[in-house]
Amino acid sequence: xAINTINGEYxxxxxxxxxxxxxxxxxxxxxxxxxxxGGAPNxxxxxxxxxxxxxxxxxxxxxxxxxxxxEKIDWATVEWTIDGEEVTPNLDASLKENGVGHKSFIxxxxxxxxxxxxxxx
Amino acid sequence: MAVKKRLNMRKRYELxxxxxxxxxxxxxREKVFPYExxxxxxxxxxxxWEDPFRxxxxxxxxxQAEKDKKLYAVMDSFAQNDGFLNVSDASYIxxxxxxxxGVSPLEYQAHRGFAHLARQFAGxxxxxxxxxxxxxxxxxIQTQIHTISNYNKYFTGMHxxxxxxxxxxxxxxxxxxxxxxxxxxxxxxxxxxxxxxxxLLTNLLFVPFMSGAAHNGDMSTVTFGFSAQxxxxxxxxxxxxxxKFLLEQHEDNVPIVQKWMDKHFWRSYRLLGIxxxxxxxxxxxxxxxxxxxxxxxxxxxxxxxxxxxSRYGIKMPxxxxxxxxxxxxxxxxxxxxxxAFSHAAGFQTTVPSAKKMDWLxxxxxxxxxxxxxxxxxxxxxxEKEGKRFFNGGLPLDCQVCQIPxxxxxxxxxNPMKPTHRVSEYKGDKYHTCSDGCRDIFENEPEKYVQxxxxxxxxxxxxxxxxxIPDVLNWYHFAADDGGEYHxxxxxxxxxxxxxxxSDSGSQEKA
Numbered sequence: 001x002a003i004n005t006i007n008g009e010y011x012x013x014x015x016x017x018x019x020x021x022x023x024x025x026x027x028x029x030x031x032x033x034x035x036x037x038g039g040a041p042n043x044x045x046x047x048x049x050x051x052x053x054x055x056x057x058x059x060x061x062x063x064x065x066x067x068x069x070x071e072k073i074d075w076a077t078v079e080w081t082i083d084g085e086e087v088t089p090n091l092d093a094s095l096k097e098n099g100v101g102h103k104s105f106i107x108x109x110x111x112x113x114x115x116x117x118x119x120x121x
Numbered sequence: 122m123a124v125k126k127r128l129n130m131r132k133r134y135e136l137x138x139x140x141x142x143x144x145x146x147x148x149x150r151e152k153v154f155p156y157e158x159x160x161x162x163x164x165x166x167x168x169x170w171e172d173p174f175r176x177x178x179x180x181x182x183x184x185q186a187e188k189d190k191k192l193y194a195v196m197d198s199f200a201q202n203d204g205f206l207n208v209s210d211a212s213y214i215x216x217x218x219x220x221x222x223g224v225s226p227l228e229y230q231a232h233r234g235f236a237h238l239a240r241q242f243a244g245x246x247x248x249x250x251x252x253x254x255x256x257x258x259x260x261x262i263q264t265q266i267h268t269i270s271n272y273n274k275y276f277t278g279m280h281x282x283x284x285x286x287x288x289x290x291x292x293x294x295x296x297x298x299x300x301x302x303x304x305x306x307x308x309x310x311x312x313x314x315x316x317x318x319x320x321l322l323t324n325l326l327f328v329p330f331m332s333g334a335a336h337n338g339d340m341s342t343v344t345f346g347f348s349a350q351x352x353x354x355x356x357x358x359x360x361x362x363x364x365k366f367l368l369e370q371h372e373d374n375v376p377i378v379q380k381w382m383d384k385h386f387w388r389s390y391r392l393l394g395i396x397x398x399x400x401x402x403x404x405x406x407x408x409x410x411x412x413x414x415x416x417x418x419x420x421x422x423x424x425x426x427x428x429x430x431s432r433y434g435i436k437m438p439x440x441x442x443x444x445x446x447x448x449x450x451x452x453x454x455x456x457x458x459x460x461a462f463s464h465a466a467g468f469q470t471t472v473p474s475a476k477k478m479d480w481l482x483x484x485x486x487x488x489x490x491x492x493x494x495x496x497x498x499x500x501x502x503x504e505k506e507g508k509r510f511f512n513g514g515l516p517l518d519c520q521v522c523q524i525p526x527x528x529x530x531x532x533x534x535n536p537m538k539p540t541h542r543v544s545e546y547k548g549d550k551y552h553t554c555s556d557g558c559r560d561i562f563e564n565e566p567e568k569y570v571q572x573x574x575x576x577x578x579x580x581x582x583x584x585x586x587x588x589i590p591d592v593l594n595w596y597h598f599a600a601d602d603g604g605e606y607h608x609x610x611x612x613x614x615x616x617x618x619x620x621x622x623s624d625s626g627s628q629e630k631a
Binding site for chain 2: 010030044
C-alpha cells in the first residue's frame with residue numbers, strides 16, 4: 001500500500017543499501033539454544049569474498065567464544081541454515097559463493113549442546 | 122435592570138472555544154488547512170468535537186500555576202535537605218536515567234506535535250484542546266528537567282539527555298516511535314499519541330515510575346509524577362473523546378482508525394518493553410511487576426473499553442493476545458539485552474540480588490526459575506571468575522521497533538526460540554522481531570526502509586568512528602556512565618556518602 005503524502009511522491013531512501021557499507025555486507029548470525037549471549041542475534045559487516053571458514057575461525061569466537069559451550073562444539077556435527085535453508089557450506093568458498101548475501105541470516109546449530117546446564121541459555 | 126450573572130462552565134466553554142474562526146477569503150480553505158484531507162479521514166462537523174473537561178484558557182492557567190507552585194516547593198526542599206541521600210540505593214537512579222534520556226524528550230516531541238495539530242486542525246475546539254495539551258507537554262519536560270537536574274549533580278548519565286536521545290542505540294526505540302507518529306498526518310498522530318499511547322497504555326508508564334519512586338524514597342520524582350498525572354488523566358479522556366469523534370464523523374473513518382490503532386498499539390507496547398525492564402529489574406524495591414500492571418491496566422481496562430467501541434465496528438488491537446502472552450517474559454528478555462550491552466549504555470546494570478531474584482520467582486512462577494534465573498546464575502558465575510559478561514559485538518535490531526531482536530515464540534510454547542521474521546522489499550531483506558512489527562513494515566515499507574537503525578549506522582561509519590570508545594564519545598557518554606553497577610562511580614560515591622554523612626552535601630560527582 002502506498003503511503004499517503006501531502007505533496008507528491010513519498011521519497012525512496014534505502015538507508016541500508018549494501019553500497020553504504022564500504023565494500024562489506026551485513027551478515028547476521030545466531031546460535032540456536034544459546035540465549036545466554038544476551039538473547040539477540042549478532043550482526044557483522046563482512047567482505048563478501050571472505051571464506052566461510054574465516055567466519056568460524058576469526059569472527060564468531062569474539063562473540064560466541066565467551067560462552068562455555070563454544071569450546072565443546074564438535075564441528076563435524078554442526079548444522080547451518082542460511083536464510084531459512086539447511087545447507088552444508090563449503091568452508092573454503094567465500095560467503096557469497098555459499099549464498100550469504102547482504103543481511104542474510106545464518107543459524108548455527110550445535111546438536112547436543114543445550115546451553116548453560118541444559119537451559120538453552 | 123439586568124444583574125450580571127456568573128456563567129456556568131458549559132456556557133463559558135462554548136463562548137471561549139467556539140465562533141472564534143472565520144471563513145478564509147484570500148486563500149482557499151484547503152490551502153489554509155493542507156493537512157486535513159490527505160489521510161482519508163472525513164470530518165463533516167468540527168463543532169461536534171467536545172472537550173469532556175470543558176477547559177478554557179483562564180481556568181487552565183489557574184490550575185497549572187497552583188500545581189507548579191506546590192511542585193517547586195517540594196523540589197526546593199528536596200534539594201536543600203540532600204533528599205538524594207534518602208533513596209533506597211544508588212542503583213535505583215538508573216531508572217531515572219532511563220526516564221530523562223528516553224521519556225522526557227518524548228514529552229518535548231509531543232509538545233511539538235500538538236502545537237502542529239493546534240495549527241492544522243480546522244475546528245476551533247480541537248485547536249484549543251491541542252494547544253493546551255501542547256503546553257502541558259512542555260510543562261512536563263520542564264518539570265522533569267528541573268527535578269532530575271538535582272540528581273545530575275550527584276550521579277552519572279544524566280548530563281546530556283537530548284543529545285543522547287538523538288543518537289544512542291537503545292534510545293532509538295522511543296525516538297523512532299515518536300518520529301513515526303510525528304511524520305504521519307495529524308489524525309494518525311493523535312490516534313497514536315492520544316489514544317494508543319496515552320489512553321491505552323500511559324498508566325503502564327507512569328504508575329511504575331511514580332509508585333516505583335515512592336517505594337524507593339524518591340519523593341521528588343513522585344511529586345512531578347503527580348503533577349503530570351492530573352494532566353495525563355485529562356489527556357486520556359481527550360484521547361477517547363477524539364476516537365469517538367473520528368468514528369462518529371463518518372463510517373469511512375472506521376477502517377482507517379482501526380488500522381492506526383493496531384499499528385500504534387503494537388508500537389507503544391514494544392516501546393514499553395523498556396519500562397518493563399526498568400520496573401522489574403532497575404527498581405531496588407518494585408511495588409508492582411510488569412505482569413501485574415499489564416493485567417490491571419491493559420487486560421482488565423481494555424476489555425471494557427473495546428466492548429464500548431464495538432458498536433462502531435472497532436475491534437481489540439491486532440496481536441493484543443501476543444502482548445498478553447509475553448507478559449511473563451518481556452522484562453527478562455529486555456533487561457538481559459541491556460545487561461549484555463551495558464558497556465555501551467548510559468546507565469549501569471548488574472545481576473539481580475538474591476532478594477530480587479526471589480521476588481522475580483514469586484511474581485513469575487511459570488517462567489523465571491525455568492528460563493531466566495539460570496541465565497543470571499551463568500552471568501553471576503562469569504562475573505565471579507572476573508569475566509563479567511558483555512556481548513562482544515553488535516546486535517540485530519528490529520527494523521520497526523528497533524529493539525534488539527530478543528523476543529521469542531511464547532505464543533506457541535517455545536520461549537527460548539526467537540520469533541524472527543523477514544520481509545523482502547526491492548531486493549533487500551528486512552528483519553523484524555514479531556508478526557506485529559512485520560505487519561507494520563509490510564504496510565508501509567517505504568517508511569521503514571529509511572529508518573536509521575543504530576547498528577547499521579555504526580557500521581556505515583556515521584557514529585563517530587569504528588571503535589566502541591569512538592561511538593560512546595559521539596553519544597556524549599563518559600567512561601563511567603555505563604557498564605557494571607558494582608564498582609561504578611555511582612556505587613563508590615553512594616558508599617562514601619553513607620560512610621561520611623556529615624559532609625555528604627559537598628561531595629562532587631567524581
